[in-house]
Amino acid sequence: MNTKTKLLAVALTAFALFMAVQSNAQSVQKGKLRFGIGADGLLPVGNFSKSANFGLGITPRLQYGIANNVALTFTTGFYHFFPKDQLYTDGTTSYKYKWDMDLIPVKAGIKAFVTSNIYVSAEAGIGFQVDNGGGDSKFMASGGAGYATKHWDFGVRYENFAGNGYRNELIGLRVAYGFGL
Template identity: 40%
Template sequence: MKKLSKLMSAAFMAAILFFTTETKAQTTPANAFVLSLGIETGIPTGVARLGTNFNLGGTARLQYGITNNFALTFTAGGYHYFPKKIPGQDARFQSYGELPIKAGVREFFLPNVYVGGEVGIAFEKLEGPDWGPRRLDLSPNLGYATKNWDFGIHYDHLTHKDDHLGIFALRVAYGFGL
């Protein structure tokens, strides 16, 4: 599963490089800030799949247009993993959350269609007062954005030493200029 996640991330990044060499579309205003607030839901992968079925979260993303088709992004938020029942028991696995903080880029290669990538850190919050490990967060994404709406899919690859997990997620956000 670890090799599959790495292969999928590499293929997605190759697609980003391929598409960003095509004709550019003027979609994001240069020298302007856009703040979007989004809700996200996803399917866990890797070790997260062992104790959870899905996650739900919210993020805030600040975007700054460098040119009319290239932007810098800063994203922060939180994801909650909903636990499965432990097989053969009347209890559930421990629930937990990830609090990501990421910076990245976004390239509009067709009108309203973008590819991007973010890198950052995710803090794992366990039940009670305990915190889990900090994880490297690599997140390629693809989406469709209008003046106010942003619909995107992304894969967050979260890693800490030999512990790998991920999220295939859908983000629906409402954005406004600042």
């Protein structure tokens, strides 16, 4: 992401959080815990789209209300990406192979409601790669928006994860069912 895009993303997030703090929405109860389990559709973008067709994920999320319209979040789960066929040439022979990637995200974030049902969110954390022996970890950051009711949460997000010289980007769609604890 270039510098102008990062600055625009930060400015929009700050504006949305400011608006959320100013609103009188009662979307999150202060001091209350909520738990939700989501199914994610993951669409690779940028260079990542050259090696992966799409991904699926499952993401449990714990949410704690710090104000009546702002919550802290903790999200984990599992992402699986379905690879495209890749061609590798060693100079004399060409080989087809499939790159594989499974990731366990561990992220903390904030969710701020701008109306009683519409929210903006931001998360950051670490993704642990578990395929092919694992061992690789990636810094993860995301920003998104969504619509939540008493039990359902529909969200869209841009997510970036980078490590060991690689940067992958995706657009994620999450549908979750949640309840109070």
